[in-house]
Amino acid sequence: MAVFFYLPLIVAVYLVYVRIRYGMTRSISASYKFLTRWQSVFPMVVLWIGISLPIMVLGLSVSDGNPFQFLWFFAGGLIAFVGAAPVVTKASLAEKVHVVGATGGIAAATAAVVLSIPSTWSFILAGVFIVFTITQTIEKLNLKMKNNTYWIEIAAMVMAWLALFIDFKQV
Numbered sequence: 001m002a003v004f005f006y007l008p009l010i011v012a013v014y015l016v017y018v019r020i021r022y023g024m025t026r027s028i029s030a031s032y033k034f035l036t037r038w039q040s041v042f043p044m045v046v047l048w049i050g051i052s053l054p055i056m057v058l059g060l061s062v063s064d065g066n067p068f069q070f071l072w073f074f075a076g077g078l079i080a081f082v083g084a085a086p087v088v089t090k091a092s093l094a095e096k097v098h099v100v101g102a103t104g105g106i107a108a109a110t111a112a113v114v115l116s117i118p119s120t121w122s123f124i125l126a127g128v129f130i131v132f133t134i135t136q137t138i139e140k141l142n143l144k145m146k147n148n149t150y151w152i153e154i155a156a157m158v159m160a161w162l163a164l165f166i167d168f169k170q171v
Contacts, residue, residue, distance in 0.1 A: 004058050008161055010050035014042060015154075027149040029098065032086040040086075047083030052076040055109065055160060062167045063116035071112035075160070078105035106156040113163040121166045129159040 018031040025031045032043050059072020081101030085094040114126045132155050136148040 004054040007050050007054045011046055014046045024147050026147050028153050029086050043086040044083040048080055052080040058164045059112055062164055066116045068115035071108050071116055075105050075108035075112055078108060109160045117163055117167045122163050125159045125163050129155055
């Protein structure tokens with residue numbers, strides 16, 4: 001089970017590669033447009049193996065017996081849709097699937113952290129994430145940042161992984 005905690009390294013390697021090769025993007029998924037045809041599978045593999053699957057498996061095992069444990073599976077499933085529909089073309093079905101998957105996955109992961117791991121740490125992590133998301137949204141509305149979606153996505157991953165890691169260590 002502990003091997004799942006090493007899978008976020010796949011995400012980290014991908015993010016470092018994209019940052020070095022293409023610079024800062026407005027979101028993690030925005031890197032898709034820079035990739036060549038053979039590299040276009042990377043976002044899907046990274047999201048499925050590095051985030052979606054581990055969150056489902058670890059979340060279900062960490063919150064075993066909790067009535068809200070399904071939220072981890074739901075969050076991972078929605079994030080899998082983001083990997084399946086990385087093309088964010090305006091007014092397309094792929095965009096709708098992508099946005100619903102990303103927003104729903106982040107919301108479900110936040111709810112899972114609070115409801116399925118009821119501890120002081122989970123409330124602190126979720127609270128910090130929510131405040132961070134609000135400030136990033138305000139910054140976007142003020143047009144001061146163009147990559148706030150990227151940082152919200154990173155913060156959501158960090159929140160979920162820290163909550164799972166802290167709770168896993170207590171089991």
